[in-house]
Amino acid sequence: MKFRSILAVLLAATAVSAFAQTPNDEGLQFFEAKIRPVLVQHCYSCHSVQARDAKKLKGKLFLDSAEGVLDGGESGAVIVKGKSAESLLIKALKHDGIEMPPSGKLSSEIVADFAKWIDLGAPDPRKGDAPAKPKREISLEEGRQWWSFQPLKSVEPPTVAAGTSSASSIDRFVVAAQQTHGLKPNGPATKEKLIRRAYFDLIGLPPTPEQIAAFVTDASPQAFEKVIDGLLASQHYGEKWARHWLDAARFAESGGYEFDGFRPGAFHYRDWVIRSLNSDMPYDQFVRMQLAGDVLLPDDIQGAAASGFLVAGPYPGQITAKTVERIRYDQLDDMLMTIGGAMLGLTIGCVRCHEHKYDPIPHQDYYALAAAFAKTSHGSRTLDLDSAATQQAIEKHQADHEPLVAALRTFAANELPKRFESWRAAELAKQPDAPRWQVLEPVSLEAERSWLKELPGGIVAHDGLLNPGLKIRQRGQRRAVGNEEQYRITLHTHQKNVTSLRFDLFADKSLPQRGPGLNGDGSFQLVELKVTATPLGLMAKDAPVELKLKPVFAAFEDKDQPLSNALDGKPATAWVVRETAKKDNAAVFELETPLAGFAGGTELLVDLKFRDLGIGRLRFSLSTEPNPATWAGDVVPQHLGEIRAILAANGNKLPDALREPMTRWFAPFDTETAKVVRTVRDHTAAAPRPNLSEVYTTVAGGQDVFFLRRGEVDNKQGKSEPGFMQVLWRGDGPAVPAKTEPPIDPRVALGDWMTNVDRGAGPLLARVIVNRLWQHHFGEGLVGTPNDFGVQGDKPTHPELLEWLAAELVRGGWKLKPLHKQIMLSAAYQQSHEVNAENLKIDQANRYLWHFQPRRLDAELIRDSLLAMGGNLDISMFGASILDNTPRRSVYLRVKRSELIPLMTMFDAPEPTQSIGERISTTVPTQALAMMNSPFVRQQAEKLALRIRPSKDAPLGAAVDRAYQMAVARLPTELERSRMLAFVEDQRAAMGGDAVVATDKALIEFCHVLLCLNEFVYID
Structure with missing residues (x-):
């Protein structure tokens, strides 16, 4: 056809x-973080220049230089670039015919790292016969002379030749450089190209024909400025620019490695980034929140979400006692590498094993920074999505509740006595005798991981999980959440001489496999049952009593896991009902000593501790008779028994102090009392609930950080204390946090230092972020290595412009949106992409910005544009991540490290294993296909x-x-x-x-x- x-x-x-771009330094960073430390620790003793000099070289193989690795040894080449499966080194590490190291097989995680390194092409910065020790060290004084480590300078835009006097400040810097090199800039792009450029740059979506027409026909000088303002105000701005930051933050929703376990609630970090960018959160605050949001905003989901930055990196799912400490230091290394690359533009990870080879970062600085995260680990927390709104709703509910309670008290004081006395005289004697079992109606219900509610008949029912992301799974499957549940059920009674308690459990079609347990197979495991009796009444002085229970009956229990296990005080045992699940069940306990009861009534606190999830339907009853019946039939509500008990204890009269409690027991027998009681109970049941969600974030954990010789966890050299990078320290005394009372959290101190322009790393922080903005508007930053502003990185093409932009950011309160606008209003940004032959001879790489550099859309923008073309793009925002068959924006696609989406990777979406400052842009036939x-x-x-x-x-x-x-x-x-x-x-x-x-x-x-x-x- x-x-x-x-x-x-x-x-x-x-x-x-x-227009292809050169690869970034992802592979070199991976080598420094994952490969070099292992080579130093396990390989150099037999395969290095030092081993040769000590006459210990094995197999004529040198692994201490790139050349040595490529040359191989007596057995031939040890790696085949890009083909780990064919590489002898991988077979040796797996002990497949050859065993390296001979002292023992390395972990599967390390072997996987080497395989990945080879598949990346075995990038290796080492030159010649480099020994393990760095060739040179840069002193701090020399290092402070490097351009990126200096304080911000006050730079004025240069004066340029006639004809450009009206140019913006940015253009004056650009034109001055062009004139110096004899270059002539292009004229402006067509309005159609300009609006398309602006839309993709700011919101990542194409303009509609109507939006294009409106701009083209707007002849006002402010036409483009109005477009920019509208796009910066769009909620899609945060979605587009979050994608750039998420690359730098190595964001994913799984742990990586062979198990690659999913991280429920990790998406909250992505949503926090989007919200922060849309609100134009000052960048210094943006940084501080990611370093210590959970400390700055404790128990607030936004703070917890922000600090998800620290723990977004890969983490093994299978850890042994032998590897736990090494993996912990690997996690700290991941944090420092990401902070260094994403925020400071430095390769800090290189310093784990030795002094930095090129930058002025001593070994001790690395461990001083790491010590700030000594007590920081990763995990999940369940928090309210909007705690302020919840608190406001609770306060309103309480305010509305108080008049209802007051009305009940007024009724109890004025109306109840005569109504009750009339009923007592005429009706009480006609009521049937109390049966052996009297149901106890709950007064309050609490649970660690679930909502509980009361159903008619005193039944306590499960009413949903506190954490909506929690999965109720089948037997034998492990969950990545805490594996305990606890209920506390409060009951009131005025009965005397209680002899037994009964625990009924009910199957129900609403429960997994009909229950009665909440586990996927309907089972439950009750680890502990404890009942404590305390006196009712504000003036009561009797001490609480823990009841000693004796199990006398269980309708069903699994073999070797009897009811008595719930009372033995051992956390490893439990009453388990699994084989006989899906049926009603019951348990009866006798009290070793009958509960006499307190004068003003007794409060029973029933604590149940479960392994895994709890029970979906349960009910408690009591008896005052010896040897009560053990199974169904002889059970009634407690109202009548409570009335008789109160009267019996008070000379057949209703004491004033018990009028209000009596409304509860008398309600079934009196319509007016029932109305008042029901109003209060219904309003109580309608109390607002927090909108809880699980968030993957930082949690308390970890241990002290020690200096590691050569980065080896078995070679500790003393405890490290929190501190800062000396080359960026401009304070008096040592580069450590100030001593305060109470002590400032080390992560908060680190964030304060990193954002401090006068005494800390603020100047570098500002330079790095304005360079990122420039990069994503022009295709390449003023510094071509966005994650490396050190000696090995590129120097800025326009150093004065970079300095001016950084200072402008700080002067503007660290706001990013005004800087976007200044950049996009410049003639440099608005010029056409046509290529001038004379200019091309002088500046083929377009380093001096004489034309706009065409660039391909990122993978996410290609997918979003395709959805926009079809008219089926779903623009709903936030929430749990989606699969690729859902037509929402690509920033919301699930990022599972072992299951990256083919269309995304085809167009160079990166693997999120480390901070990515710049995506590669390839052009291969498979993209067209x-x-x-x-x-x-x-x-x-x-x-x-x-x-x-x-x-x-x-x-x-x-x-x-x-x-x-x-x-x-x-x-x-x-x-x-x-x-x-x-x-x-x-x-x-x-x-x-x-x-x-x-x-x-x-x-x-x-x-x-x-x-x-x-x-x-x-x-x-």
């Missing part, structure tokens, strides 16, 4: 004209075809025009229009049959071609 030939040509054009053959792309082409379907008022030519406007923000040229119309006609003729159906099918082919254009996936 002609369609295939045209499509092939278009896709070939895509491959030829793409993916666009041509992807069912998703085809589906969106079909939807786009429906949106442009011609009509009487919009003929086929208008449909082609509209499709071009939607896809590439411009009308087709006359040549393009004629060719595409001819293509549609050819396709329609080839389809045959009904003309309308053939037209629809032909338009789908046309739309598919359009979505495969190079122009569709590029900003120019």
